[in-house]
Amino acid sequence: MSVDAATVKRIGRLARIRVEENEVEKYQGEINAILGFVEQLDEVDVTGVEPMTSVTPMQLRRRDDVVTDGGYPEKVVANAPLTEDNFFMVPKVIE
Amino acid sequence: MTDLTKLTLAAARKGLADKAFSATELTGAYLSAIDAANPKLNAYVAITREKALEDAAVSDKRLANGGAGPLEGIPLGIKDLFGTQGVHTQAASHILDGFKPEYESTVTANLWRDGAVMLGKLNMDEFAMGSSNETSYYGPVVNPWRSNGSNAQLVPGGSSGGSAAAVSAWLCAAATATDTGGSIRQPAAFTGTVGIKPTYGRCSRWGVVAFASSLDQAGPIARTVEDAAIMLTSMSGFDAKDSTSVDLAVPDFAAAVERGVKGLTIGIPREYRMDGMPDEIEALWKQGIDWMVAEGATIKDISLPHTKYALPAYYIVAPAEASSNLARYDGVKYGLRVTGKDITDMYELTRAKGFGAEVRRRLMIGTYVLSAGYYDAYYVRAQKVRTLIKRDFELAFADGVDAILTPATPSAAFGVGDEDMSADPVKMYLNDIFTVTVNMAGLPGIAVPAGKDAAGLPLGLQLIGKPFDEETLFAAGRVIERSAAIDFSPAKWW
Numbered sequence: 001m002s003v004d005a006a007t008v009k010r011i012g013r014l015a016r017i018r019v020e021e022n023e024v025e026k027y028q029g030e031i032n033a034i035l036g037f038v039e040q041l042d043e044v045d046v047t048g049v050e051p052m053t054s055v056t057p058m059q060l061r062r063r064d065d066v067v068t069d070g071g072y073p074e075k076v077v078a079n080a081p082l083t084e085d086n087f088f089m090v091p092k093v094i095e
Numbered sequence: 096m097t098d099l100t101k102l103t104l105a106a107a108r109k110g111l112a113d114k115a116f117s118a119t120e121l122t123g124a125y126l127s128a129i130d131a132a133n134p135k136l137n138a139y140v141a142i143t144r145e146k147a148l149e150d151a152a153v154s155d156k157r158l159a160n161g162g163a164g165p166l167e168g169i170p171l172g173i174k175d176l177f178g179t180q181g182v183h184t185q186a187a188s189h190i191l192d193g194f195k196p197e198y199e200s201t202v203t204a205n206l207w208r209d210g211a212v213m214l215g216k217l218n219m220d221e222f223a224m225g226s227s228n229e230t231s232y233y234g235p236v237v238n239p240w241r242s243n244g245s246n247a248q249l250v251p252g253g254s255s256g257g258s259a260a261a262v263s264a265w266l267c268a269a270a271t272a273t274d275t276g277g278s279i280r281q282p283a284a285f286t287g288t289v290g291i292k293p294t295y296g297r298c299s300r301w302g303v304v305a306f307a308s309s310l311d312q313a314g315p316i317a318r319t320v321e322d323a324a325i326m327l328t329s330m331s332g333f334d335a336k337d338s339t340s341v342d343l344a345v346p347d348f349a350a351a352v353e354r355g356v357k358g359l360t361i362g363i364p365r366e367y368r369m370d371g372m373p374d375e376i377e378a379l380w381k382q383g384i385d386w387m388v389a390e391g392a393t394i395k396d397i398s399l400p401h402t403k404y405a406l407p408a409y410y411i412v413a414p415a416e417a418s419s420n421l422a423r424y425d426g427v428k429y430g431l432r433v434t435g436k437d438i439t440d441m442y443e444l445t446r447a448k449g450f451g452a453e454v455r456r457r458l459m460i461g462t463y464v465l466s467a468g469y470y471d472a473y474y475v476r477a478q479k480v481r482t483l484i485k486r487d488f489e490l491a492f493a494d495g496v497d498a499i500l501t502p503a504t505p506s507a508a509f510g511v512g513d514e515d516m517s518a519d520p521v522k523m524y525l526n527d528i529f530t531v532t533v534n535m536a537g538l539p540g541i542a543v544p545a546g547k548d549a550a551g552l553p554l555g556l557q558l559i560g561k562p563f564d565e566e567t568l569f570a571a572g573r574v575i576e577r578s579a580a581i582d583f584s585p586a587k588w589w
Contacts, residue, residue: 001472003463015418015462016425016439017455018447030456030520031463037521038407038473044480051478052485055295055309055537056562060338075197079429088427091438 001039002032099124100265104169104322105349107268111158111168118154118168122147122212125170129214129266135589138261140175140233141183142215150212157210166329167210172267174258175216176223177203177313178302182213186304187231188221190449191430200302201334202271202313209329214267218257221451222421223278223306226526228256229511230453238286238508239264239585242550246588249508249552252282252526258316259286263585269317269326273303275310276409277504277530280542283316284503284555287544287583289323289572290316292530294563295537296341297327299334307416308339310409310534318583320543320573324348327565343563351566352573357391359567362496366402367529369505375554376502379546383500383556386578387571395496399487404480405532406524411464411477412535417454418461424449456520485536492561498571501529503542503555533559541568543575544583553583 003011008027012019019027054060073086082089099121102110110116126144133139147170154168173179175187178196185191199207207213220230227250228236236256238249240263251260255272259282262270272279274292283290291314298313305311315326328348334340363384368377384394426432426445433444450458464473491499505528509516516523533540538559545556556575560568 001469007463008459011459011463011466012443014466015458016422016442016446017450017458018443020447027456027459031459033519033521034410034456034460037524038410038477041404041407041411041476041480044401044404044476044483046476046479046483049479049482051475052481053478054339055485056339056341058296058339058341061335063335078197079194081426081430081432090427091434091441093438 001035003028003035100128103319104268104317104325105319107169118151118158118212119148121168122151122170122214125214125267132264132266132589136237136239136260136264136266137234138218138236138257138264138266139172139215140185140187140218140257143182143213146182147212147214154210154212164208164210165325166206168212169210169268170212170214171206172214172217172258172261172270173203174255174271174273175219176273176304177271178304179203179213179216183216184304186222187219187233188449188454189232189431189451190424190446194429198302201299201336202303202330205332206271206329211329217261217270220254220256221454222304222417223254223273223275224417224453224457225253226277226281226523227516228253230451232451235511236260237511239589240286240508240552241588242552248511250285250511252285252508254278255282255316259283259288259290262286262288262316262318264589269315269322271313271330272316273311273313274534275306275413276534277527279314279316280530280540280555280557281504281526283542284544284553285508287553287585288316288318289320289541289543290314291323291327291541291565291568292533292539293327293331293565294539296339297331297563297565299332299337299340301334301336305420307413308420309416310413320569320576321349321352323541324352324569341563346566348565348569351569354566354570355390356387356571356574359392359497359571360395360495361387361392361571362395362397362491362499364397364399364402364499364501366399367501369528373506375548376505379554379556380500380502383545383575386574387500389578390574397491397494397496397499399491399532401480401483401487402532405484405535406528408477408480408484409531409535410460410524411473412481414457414461415465415474416461418458418465421454421458481535484532488536488538497561498567499559501557501559503529503557505529507548507550507552507554529557538562539565539568541572543572544581545575545579547581
């Protein structure tokens, strides 16, 4: 399989990475080189094989459903580029 | 006095215990070495001088008054991927500009608990995506090794290139590193150092910047097998904060180092004999087999038939997981923000500017293989192939193999700015051909320097072990180290 220019732009939108018009061709070439490389997986007979979900045979542990942490909003937002009253600030999203 | 930075971690520990020198003197010696070398090698992206000297003073008190930990006063370098409270943590990326976490990763917290001293944060490929340390926002790390009679700059490998270069050039006693597809073992092989990726689940991933969560594991890079064992003992351990951390007792790995290989069965996988493999790598592998036999091990030819599919499957699984993990870098919660005409514009511009080319390429691939209509064809298929890769190893181990011996890398270190590699991403990816299977199966793997190529550059061998049997890897790794008996010190030019 290979991707065309429109698909490259669509992937960019899904990934939330701006793809400028003059970058499309480069991305397309690189993505298609990698897709060409992984194509050899089609040779493998995977009939009846379970997809791996965990490399160690273990159940994910669960913890008690109780509050164990928190109460420090100032630390949560300490690294944000823009905050006000311990809220993250973003451009207006609702008109 | 001898140059304190030239001591192994084990020797430095003994010197501190014997009061031959203080932790403050040892730390001071490393800080001076870093000041002199870093402008040329670019191994550190942040030097925590004041914190290092404060930590060392505390260690000196403990060494004098009792209560010293197993790493008391040992100066370490920390890969920039580990969250360190109040200290530069950027995964060598522009998008994490200015990020100083409010927390400490479990692995580094374990090291400080045991008395270690932090010298600073080490350079790496951006978000651990790379095999040459050239994708770092801070520029490439330069390998302390050079080819005989050449001044050309070589890469230290990646992604833990800063860790490997710093250990090799005596800029820390040992370093933390991480390995998703070979990022500990390949740079160790390129710099004549020892690197071990433990079994998935041995070291907590909590507080380590995530790349591909089902593959990422922390481990040490050190100058000797014994030093790596001492480091891993401190780094390991169960952590309730990582749901994939395994609740198993941590052995004293250093106690296994001199155990030898007598009576062990060492598997030699025929699929690792790749077309076009350089004669030097082939000869090194043969030499390693001879060393094992001389020390009483039995050699067994084995087959791992799905080996060739590990790298292509990795280049689906790892980017897919990365595209999910790196979705959090959106210009809102931390780091860089580029403003746009609306919020989507802000996201897109921030991520286009904040991520380097290799990271953007992998996020695009990962997004594509997870997108509607392609998920089964790519991602599910790759995870099925992964099951087969793991089964290959399980069958070999069930058939009586204790460990598997392979080359660590298909070549010695290559040049900074290598044209073939930069023109074709797949060529760069082939660096991990011998190491990536181990991540796909969650197994432990160690790289040990074993010889030099015709240009005098270090070459490494890799040993792959059963789940949670790192001890056998340290024992067999030590046999390689002792049998090679080569001084892997680079000639100092910096």
